Amino acid sequence: MNYLRNAWYVAAAAAEVVREPFRRIILEEPIVLYRLESGEPAALFDRCPHRFAPLSRGRQIGDDLQCIYHGLRFDKAGVCVLNPHGSKSIPQTARVKSYPLYEKYGYVWIWPGDPARADPSLIPEFDFLEDKKSFRTVSGYLTIDANYQLVVDNLLDLSHVEFLHPMFARKEGVDSHRTEFSQEGNAIYSRRLKSNSSLNDFARLFWTSPSEKGDGRANMRWTPPSLLYFDLGVTEVGAPVAEGVCTPAAHLLTPETPYRTHYFWSQGRNRKLDDEKLDEILHNSVHRVFTYEDKPIIEAQQEEMGEQTDLIAMRPVLLEPDIPGIRARRVLGQLIDEEEQASATPRKSA
Ligand code: FES
Ligand SMILES: [Fe+2]
Missing domain, CATH: 3.90.380.10 (Naphthalene 1,2-dioxygenase Alpha Subunit; Chain A, domain 1)
Known part of the structure; x- marks a missing residue:
């Protein structure tokens, strides 16, 4: 189905988003929501690019998310920052989409479209x-x-x-x-x-x-x-x-x-x-x-x-x-x- 993507949607009530990652489907996309050590909310596409395990099943290492299946680690921008296997080189394609978020009115708002256009004044x-x-x-x-x-x-x-x-x-x-x-x-x-x-x-x-x-x-x-x-x-x-x-x-x-x-x-x-x-x-x-x-x-x-x-x-x-x-x-x-x-x-x- 076609949705308006360059728009703010509520992803969660602010209190729902805690350090521990949790999964929510938004506009048919699985998204993992969690907070960084600073308290800032973060959102990534909830599917590890390796064998497609949900990252929301993984654990947080500092501000990074570690996949529970084979341990790839992703930062808040969705970039893989650690491959614990073999030569440890990180494939270029080992990244997931990250979503702009903004916290306002007791909610965490998400922008599923072009990140460059995510202007909080549009809420x-x-x-x-x-x-x-x-x-x-x-x-x-x-x-x-x-x-x-x-x-x-x-x-x-x-x-x-x-x-x-x-x-x-x-x-x-x-x-x-x-x-x-x-x-x-x-x-x-x-x-x-x-x-x-x-x-x-x-x-x-x-x-x-x-x-x-x-x-x-x-x-x-x-x-x-x-x-x-x-x-x-x-x-x-x-x-x-x-x-x-x-x-x-x-x-x-x-x-x-x-x-x-x-x-x-x-x-x-x-x-x-x-x-x-x-x-x-x-x-x-x-x-x-x-x-x-x-x-x-x-x-x-x-x-x-x-x-x-x-x-x-x-x-x-x-x-x-x-x-x-x-x-x-x-x-x-x-x-x-x-x-x-x-x-x-x-x-x-x-
Ligand atoms: S499925 Fe995530 S590291 Fe293998
Ligand atoms: Fe009603």
């Missing part, structure tokens, strides 16, 4: 993840056995909330929302506004006012390849957004294969910052919604689609809330096409 903003004074955050991870675009569709079309997620539904139903879609550059926005509306059970976790109604918003931003920022919140009716409950979230999707998606999520809140009990409630609530409500239906969709990964190619009925998802697919498709054309065009010599 979209998820500022609440760094603003520890105003926000407290819980995080989680799951996998979904479906193409990542189906998960993007799910997040860009929040009309499903009223039907699939009782905790987030409001008694006014799906009709009560004002929806707006827009595109700014390569970013797609889907905004759902609910003025003077009843509170859902999720908002009640943070709501301390006696009012039974508020102005709610559920605004999603998608940026390529599959990174979503969710500005979710509720204020007193007519009050400025800044005074209200803000529960922003990051939904960061990384394709493992055409049929499996890594789903990293972080859920923030600007209320009850010292309430550890609420951390647990919040984590369990979000985990439950994703794992037992979204995941099964998205996986069932993929099952119905069989080997097909492109839902649009199967000519589905389209409804108004599908607009942002369709636009996101279009933007991503164009970027992938451009990338492929550029790599097919031979570079002009100077």
Whole structure:
């Protein structure tokens, strides 16, 4: 399957990447992730070029990785630095691909494309993840056995909330929302506004006012390849957004294969910052919604689609809330096409 390669994806939560190497499949490539003695994260193609043993089964010698099978050693750039056999000469081909990484927002980001283009300033903003004074955050991870675009569709079309997620539904139903879609550059926005509306059970976790109604918003931003920022919140009716409950979230999707998606999520809140009990409630609530409500239906969709990964190619009925998802697919498709054309065009010599 074709993926956008010159882009940042989340490889792992920062806490997952430790000295001991571990393997994760990203865009169908096996990758070994580990940390150097300095704490800097490193990533190599997880296949020894000798007999193809996974390097993640090996051990660390200082900052080098030693293959468990016959002991070739590789540095963080993927260059073989030791051959313990025979003349000990190192074949030129004894090297593996290394990947640019960048640690930000509590995640280790990976750039699977041209290393020269790996600019960390291209990671979209998820500022609440760094603003520890105003926000407290819980995080989680799951996998979904479906193409990542189906998960993007799910997040860009929040009309499903009223039907699939009782905790987030409001008694006014799906009709009560004002929806707006827009595109700014390569970013797609889907905004759902609910003025003077009843509170859902999720908002009640943070709501301390006696009012039974508020102005709610559920605004999603998608940026390529599959990174979503969710500005979710509720204020007193007519009050400025800044005074209200803000529960922003990051939904960061990384394709493992055409049929499996890594789903990293972080859920923030600007209320009850010292309430550890609420951390647990919040984590369990979000985990439950994703794992037992979204995941099964998205996986069932993929099952119905069989080997097909492109839902649009199967000519589905389209409804108004599908607009942002369709636009996101279009933007991503164009970027992938451009990338492929550029790599097919031979570079002009100077
Ligand atoms: S397979 Fe790695 S050294 Fe032989
Ligand atoms: Fe959902």
